[in-house]
Amino acid sequence: MGAPENAAGPDILRGTLDLLILQALSHGRAHGYDIARRIERSTDDVLAVGEGSLYPALHRLEARGWVAATWGLSDNNRQAKYYTLTVPVRAQLRVEKANWHRYSSAVTAALAARPAR
Numbered sequence: 001m002g003a004p005e006n007a008a009g010p011d012i013l014r015g016t017l018d019l020l021i022l023q024a025l026s027h028g029r030a031h032g033y034d035i036a037r038r039i040e041r042s043t044d045d046v047l048a049v050g051e052g053s054l055y056p057a058l059h060r061l062e063a064r065g066w067v068a069a070t071w072g073l074s075d076n077n078r079q080a081k082y083y084t085l086t087v088p089v090r091a092q093l094r095v096e097k098a099n100w101h102r103y104s105s106a107v108t109a110a111l112a113a114r115p116a117r
Helices: 016-025 032-042 051-064 087-112
Strands: 067-073 079-085
Touching: 016 032, 016 051, 016 067, 016 079, 016 087, 032 051, 032 079, 051 067, 051 079, 079 087
Parallel strands: none
Antiparallel strands: 067 079
């Protein structure tokens, strides 16, 4: 079931990446690489977000109107697309976080459950 124990890290569940991106952007405007680093740092490098997952998720969130994007110069003076949360999604983020906490608590309870006798 899934990757062996010595694999680099767990796969991010579908839908979870969107929540992680929104949370990373709740701290302010960022370009893709910075978003990935924020997620990695906030999870003590347990979750690594690759470009093949990150950019499609950012485009999906932009299409939904949850993030806005503008071009600007990065710290190393290169063009980069910067993302910010839209105003309506700030309230939605609180709802999504509450849903995630309820879901993760249920999974934790199920994993800790003892077999019925």
